[in-house]
Amino acid sequence: MGKVVFENLQVYQLSEKLAxxxxxxxxxxxxxxxxTIDKQLVRCADSIGANIAEGTGKGSFADNKRYAKxxxxxxxxxxxxxxxxYKRNLLKHDETTQLKSLIDELLPRLSAYINSIGTVSKNKNSMDD
Structure with a gap:
């Protein structure tokens, strides 16, 4: 597995922005x-970036993909x-809009990142044959 600098990944940067x-x-x-809500919310939001970072450091495509999932x-x-x-009226409208926009950008990018893990290596190997 090639060395991935997690700080350079867009999905990591977006996860930091969200957190x-x-x-x-x-x-x-x-x-x-x-x-009540704050502790859970902060923990799971911080966990997004933490798992992306941890996955890149595990050393295998399988581990990286598992942590990205x-x-x-x-x-x-x-x-x-x-x-x-939101249901408990803790978020203002503009906050909800900002958060939704970030999540709507991050979710498909994170899914694409998951799908891409390991594919560069496979494509490279098949081109070398």
Missing amino acids: DLLWEIVIRWNYFERD IARGSLYETKHWLRRA
Whole structure:
């Protein structure tokens, strides 16, 4: 597996953007909201980038793909907690719009990244034959 610098991956950069925006929003919530929804939301949002980073460091395409899929699961969990926050009137309209835009960009890119893991090597090998 070729060395991938996770910081250079667009999916990683988008996941950081999402996690940072969420942090800016939830840090202003009251104690009860922060103690319930906030902790779950921040953990799963931070987990997206953490799993992308961890997967690139594992050393195999299979591990990288597995961790990228875990990252995608964390993105879906983030969506769940955002829906709960929205239903409980914790998010402003503009915050919801920003977050939805980031998620709508990140989800297909993350899926494409998952599908691409290992394919460059396979294509290269077949061209060498």
